[in-house]
Amino acid sequence: MTTATIVPGAERALKNHVSLGQTVRNSLSMAYRGLLKIKRTPEQLVDVTLQPILFTLMFTYIFGGAIAGDALSYLPFFLPGILVQTVITTSVVTGVQLREDMDKGVFDRFRSLPIARVAPLAGALLADTVRYGIATTLTFVTGYLMGFRPEAGFGGVLAASVVVIVAAWALSWIFAFFGVIARSAGSVQGISFLVLFPLTFLSNAYVPADTMPDWLQWFVGINPVSHLVTAARGLTMGTDVTGDLFATLLGAAIVVAVFAPLTVRAYMRKA
Amino acid sequence: MNLTDSTWAIEADGLVKTFGANRAVDGVDLRVAAGTVYGVLGPNGAGKTTTISMLATLLRPDAGTGRIFGHDVVKEPQIVRQLIGVTGQYASVDETLSATENLVLFSRLLGLGRAEAKRKAAELLEEFGLTDAAKRPLKQFSGGMRRRLDLAASLIAQPPLIFLDEPTTGLDPRTRAQMWDTIRRLVSSGSTVLLTTQYLDEADQLADRIAVIDRGRVAAEGTADELKASVGSSSLQLRLAEPRDLGDAQAAIERVLGVRATASPEAGRLTAPMQDADRVTELLITLREAGIHLTELSVQKPTLDEVFLTLTGHGVESDDSDDDASAEPQLEGSRA
Incomplete structure (x- = not known):
């Protein structure tokens, strides 16, 4: 053994808490692991590559004529909507994959290491923003090829992308929570879509809300996804959406503040 | 910290863990002196893995206390984690990553810098004879290679106490002998090792002291010779x-x-x-x-098989419980 001497347990300087700096470093190391995993198993990217293209094409041509007269005029309204829908759907996969990952033996080692408890979760979620980035890019590229020319130009598109990715990352904590408490990956998907469908469909992502009944308009109005869609729409069109933007980011912050500690606690209890 | 704290690597008193109606660990007491190899011997489902999990802060004990170098496993888990290395029964390395990537990741998590982590990974791979396979995905690794990588990952921080949970279960005799050599070298470098095994000869070969554990309790404790002597000359x-x-x-x-x-x-x-x-x-x-x-x-001299039979009143039986479950083929304790 090259390790000639081992420092005896009694002679080591030890601390029972993890500093914020170490927490960030550990999370980044775990994010690096997530990226390596994506590199190794590119087939996991099918959902973020095919789905945005398929959804954008499909829904534009199905709804476009009926709602806006023709597909092209529907695009500026619809593209931010489908973007939000696609990226949030992708964040469900985060929970599913986390469940699968946690069933592996390597998580036992993570738990036995002197690292921040939140790191394996935060790292996995952080790495998944790459997936959201891919989905976002492909949605916009598909839209562009179909004739989508946003008024606010590239800057607006970039700003909208960042907002959507941040919101999806925040939401992914909810699905991560399901991932930690659920018994199997399949049930994570089940519960998550139960939450996801009302949130994304009962919003202004596909159609303007003014034709809906009053009670539904009320829900669409308070639905955070609507604020997100409005914000993304405004950013690409160059209109002022400060209020919605603020509501979105506040909502995202609240979701993280509630679900990140819940998830970590559930994860620790499982440990 | 006083002297008595530092002489014991492990002090466990009345550890209990219950899973539903099953008392997997039912009052286990252990004293492991620093710098020794301690064998925990018992059949499948005796409570070996559960005991290790509690001492390694992976499971919270329902009752009793555990101290690692004087640090309580429940009150100071983060300190305990800095003192131990855990090698699980089923290799706890990342299947999707290569051997090098695994070791670099764990090194980084343990606070090593980028270059330092790479150097450490290369060094450990060399030491464990895995350099040739360093870049290959783990899916192509044999059971023995995986265990070696697993052990290598436990040694990154050079922990003074290493838990080896059934390090040779499911390995062929040649690979097992290699693993034994590795464990012996490890001990000569000053580590304390707690080893669980269902192979009686393994405990006999490697351990300074042995605890025979059965149905969640310590049935007997002593050196291999003492245990054998207790049965008959x-x-x-x-x-x-x-x-x-x-x-x-x-x-x-x-x-x-x-x-x-x-x-x-x-x-x-x-x-x-x-x-x-x-x-x-x-x-x-x-x-x-x-x-x-x-x-x-x-x-x-009587074999530990006979010791086990005499001490527990029943043979080494294979009852599956959640403890050591999972259908690892039950290899007979092939005597060397």
């Missing part, structure tokens, strides 16, 4: 030329030595506890007179 083993003489031979042993010999019919073999070696002469004469021929005769 030695045992007589006979192999008969004609297996059908088994009954007659058994009767003769009972008459001359006054003990019951246990038979394993498939090979015509008899084992009998023996207090007085002188009486064997009489037995041999009796057997010759009865026309019973022997092909083999030996006097041996």
Whole structure:
């Protein structure tokens, strides 16, 4: 053994808490692991590559004529909507994959290491923003090829992308929570879509809300996804959406503040 | 910290863990001196893995206390984690990553810099004979290679205490011998090792002291020799030329030595506890007179198999519980 001497347990300087700096470093190391995993198993990217293209094409041509007269005029309204829908759907996969990952033996080692408890979760979620980035890019590229020319130009598109990715990352904590408490990956998907469908469909992502009944308009109005869609729409069109933007980011912050500690606690209890 | 705290690597008092109605660990006491190899021996489902999980802060004990180098596993888990390395029964490395990537990741998590982590990974791979396979995905690794990588990952931080949970279960004899060498080298570098095993010879070969654990309790504790001595001084083993003489031979042993010999019919073999070696002469004469021929005769110290049987009142049985469950093929404790 090259390790000639081992420092005896009694002679080591030890601390029972993890500093914020170490927490960030550990999370980044775990994010690096997530990226390596994506590199190794590119087939996991099918959902973020095919789905945005398929959804954008499909829904534009199905709804476009009926709602806006023709597909092209529907695009500026619809593209931010489908973007939000696609990226949030992708964040469900985060929970599913986390469940699968946690069933592996390597998580036992993570738990036995002197690292921040939140790191394996935060790292996995952080790495998944790459997936959201891919989905976002492909949605916009598909839209562009179909004739989508946003008024606010590239800057607006970039700003909208960042907002959507941040919101999806925040939401992914909810699905991560399901991932930690659920018994199997399949049930994570089940519960998550139960939450996801009302949130994304009962919003202004596909159609303007003014034709809906009053009670539904009320829900669409308070639905955070609507604020997100409005914000993304405004950013690409160059209109002022400060209020919605603020509501979105506040909502995202609240979701993280509630679900990140819940998830970590559930994860620790499982440990 | 006082002196008594630092002399013990592990102090466990009355550890209990219950899963539903099953008391997987039912009051385990352990004292492991620093710098020694301690074997925890028991069949599947005896509570070995659960005990390790509690001592390694992976499971919270329902009752009792555990201290690692004087640090409580419940109150100071983060300190305990800095003192231990855990190698699980089922390799706890990342299947999707290569060997190098695994070791670099764990090194980074343990606070090593980028370059330092790469150097450490290369060093450990070299040491464990995995350099050639360093870049290959783990899916192509054999069981033995995976275990070695797993052990390498546990050694990054050079922890003073290493838990090895059934390090050789499911390995072929050659790979097992390599693993034993690795463990011996590890101990010579100053680590304390707590090793669980269901192979009796493994505990005999490697451990300074052994705790025999059965149904969540420590059934006996001591050095291998002490445990063997507690059963009887030695045992007589006979192999008969004609297996059908088994009954007659058994009767003769009972008459001359006054003990019951246990038979394993498939090979015509008899084992009998023996207090007085002188009486064997009489037995041999009796057997010759009865026309019973022997092909083999030996006097041996009792094996740990026999120790286990005597201590627990039942043989090494294979009952699956959530503790050591998962369908690892039950290899017989092949004696070296």
